[in-house]
Amino acid sequence: xNPTPPCQSVRDDLSPYLAGDLESGHARVIADHLAHCxxxxxxxxxxxxxxxxxxxxxxxxxxxxxxLRIREAVHASLPRAPRTDFGPVLDADDLAEYxxxxxxTIEVCLDELxxxxxxxxxxxxxxxxxxxxxxxxxxxxxxxxAAIGKQEAIETARSEGGxxxxx
Amino acid sequence: xxxxxxxxxxxxxKQGNPCAFDALFDRYRDPVxxxxxxxxxxxxxxxxxxxxxxxxxxxEARDRYEPTAPFASxxxxxxxxxxxxxxxxxxRRQDLQTVSLDAQMPGAEATLGExxxxxxxRSPAQRETGALVERAIAxxxxxxxxxxxxxxxxxxxxxxxxxxxxxxxATVRTRYHRARQMLRAAxxxxxxxxxxxxxxxxx
Numbered sequence: 319x320n321p322t323p324p325c326q327s328v329r330d331d332l333s334p335y336l337a338g339d340l341e342s343g344h345a346r347v348i349a350d351h352l353a354h355c356x357x358x359x360x361x362x363x364x365x366x367x368x369x370x371x372x373x374x375x376x377x378x379x380x381x382x383x384x385x386l387r388i389r390e391a392v393h394a395s396l397p398r399a400p401r402t403d404f405g406p407v408l409d410a411d412d413l414a415e416y417x418x419x420x421x422x423t424i425e426v427c428l429d430e431l432x433x434x435x436x437x438x439x440x441x442x443x444x445x446x447x448x449x450x451x452x453x454x455x456x457x458x459x460x461x462x463x464a465a466i467g468k469q470e471a472i473e474t475a476r477s478e479g480g481x482x483x484x485x
Numbered sequence: 486x487x488x489x490x491x492x493x494x495x496x497x498x499k500q501g502n503p504c505a506f507d508a509l510f511d512r513y514r515d516p517v518x519x520x521x522x523x524x525x526x527x528x529x530x531x532x533x534x535x536x537x538x539x540x541x542x543x544x545e546a547r548d549r550y551e552p553t554a555p556f557a558s559x560x561x562x563x564x565x566x567x568x569x570x571x572x573x574x575x576x577r578r579q580d581l582q583t584v585s586l587d588a589q590m591p592g593a594e595a596t597l598g599e600x601x602x603x604x605x606x607r608s609p610a611q612r613e614t615g616a617l618v619e620r621a622i623a624x625x626x627x628x629x630x631x632x633x634x635x636x637x638x639x640x641x642x643x644x645x646x647x648x649x650x651x652x653x654x655a656t657v658r659t660r661y662h663r664a665r666q667m668l669r670a671a672x673x674x675x676x677x678x679x680x681x682x683x684x685x686x687x688x
Binding site for chain 2: 330333334337339360361363364365367368369371372373374375376377378379380381384385387388389391392393395396397
């Protein structure tokens with residue numbers, strides 16, 4: 319029989335031994351020792367019972383409030399996809415979104431827009447709004463290109479940080 | 486394969502799909518929360534705050550996500566870094582003499598027994614033992630605690646833990662076994678009669 323190693327060195331290696339992390343020769347030496355040493359077998363049992371206790375610890379869950387808070391925080395941080403699902407009738411908020419302006423602009427420009435009132439609410443037929451857009455459509459000539467040509471106008475605009483439109 | 490699904494979800498989230506985030510959160514909420522709670526010694530309120538910060542960080546970093554490493558490694562690496570930074574800053578705030586991460590965590594003791602090991606289905610004795618084990622884990626130095634929790638409680642292989650903690654697998658393995666020995670020593674009475682040979686008596 320191999321000379322059996324001292325108990326302490328066996329105990330130092332018990333954890334890797336149990337996990338199968340020791341190379342086979344070394345593992346055999348430990349196994350031999352364990353076969354003959356009740357005290358070290360007790361240590362082995364203690365480590366195994368530690369694993370059992372750790373595995374038996376309860377799984378935890380965050381509170382429902384925290385769950386909601388996290389989902390909302392993340393959703394709020396996402397860029398909102400532009401809406402495309404407008405129905406045939408829009409309210410003022412829908413119309414603002416549809417036209418990429420704020421609600422105040424809609425309210426100020428009500429005299430231009432085709433609207434109808436129902437149930438105390440101002441509503442807009444999407445088809446009428448589209449027709450209104452069609453009537454408004456025209457080209458916009460920047461005041462620069464007539465004189466200096468488009469390429470130069472683009473470069474000028476770039477250096478000045480944008481074109482000033484005269485609408 | 487779970488890892489592939491994670492990757493698909495993360496790529497979809499990267500494109501701004503909020504449902505993909507919800508699916509990822511469903512998968513990783515509890516594992517990450519368990520990790521954070523145990524790292525913080527049972528301060529569940531603080532763990533919830535950190536959980537929020539980890540997932541907000543994930544959302545902010547989604548544009549930079551590259552599906553080279555498994556998603557689990559990524560999210561746990563973020564959680565661990567975040568947690569270690571928090572523990573470090575708390576140590577600094579408390580103006581302790583030592584800057585080591587294994588400094589005692591005041592407040593943890595009070596909540597450990599009740600919050601971590603107290604589902605009503607358990608007997609008082611089981612709960613008491615559970616609380617002792619939780620306390621022993623909380624008392625491990627942070628650089629052993631993270632590895633122990635990730636491997637023994639969250640079930641990640643040493644190689645995965647090595648990626649998460651940016652250490653080599655041999656170090657992770659050694660630290661895991663050392664953590665187990667420390668726990669065994671700390672839980673002497675609970676696990677049966679402590680070592681009959683006094684350690685100092687070694688030749």
